[in-house]
């Protein structure tokens with residue numbers, strides 16, 4: 001199948017088998033290995049990317065079903081001017097990452113929450129923990145991740161690199 005995706009702002013055209021998974025296309029086809037595969041069965045959340053703004057587990061999405069969509073991966077977050085996004089910086093400050101395997105999926109998933117609440121009340125701790133239920137971490141115990149989200153929200157940061165916030169309000173990346 002001939003498919004077009006817009007990945008991190010770049011159009012990508014390729015031919016893919018109908019049963020190809022989006023995570024396979026991103027990692028093996030496009031070399032975007034920041035998206036991790038922990039379980040391949042939709043349980044761990046390490047493969048989360050944003051698809052038209054919504055966080056999805058890319059091991060559960062067929063590439064063909066994403067045709068024409070805007071896909072944002074962790075590479076699209078970290079390459080803007082080389083700066084960390086507001087959430088990444090907050091997670092760093094709160095020691096919300098250790099081995100780092102789960103972190104790209106966490107950033108992509110939690111970024112949707114930070115974005116969604118940017119113009120309203122900050123999410124409560126129970127709301128953050130509820131949002132986190134799809135992302136497993138073997139290292140942090142989650143407390144530091146929750147604090148990182150709270151810090152990002154308290155700082156009033158949209159989920160974009162700090163130095164580019166004003167110019168990227170409409171960008172799909174977190």
Ligand code: FES
Pocket residue numbers: 036037038039040041042043044045046047048057058059060
């Ligand atoms: S690799 Fe997709 S949810 Fe675990």
Ligand code: FES
Pocket residue numbers: 096097098099100101102103136137138139140
């Ligand atoms: S930091 Fe190691 S799995 Fe989350």
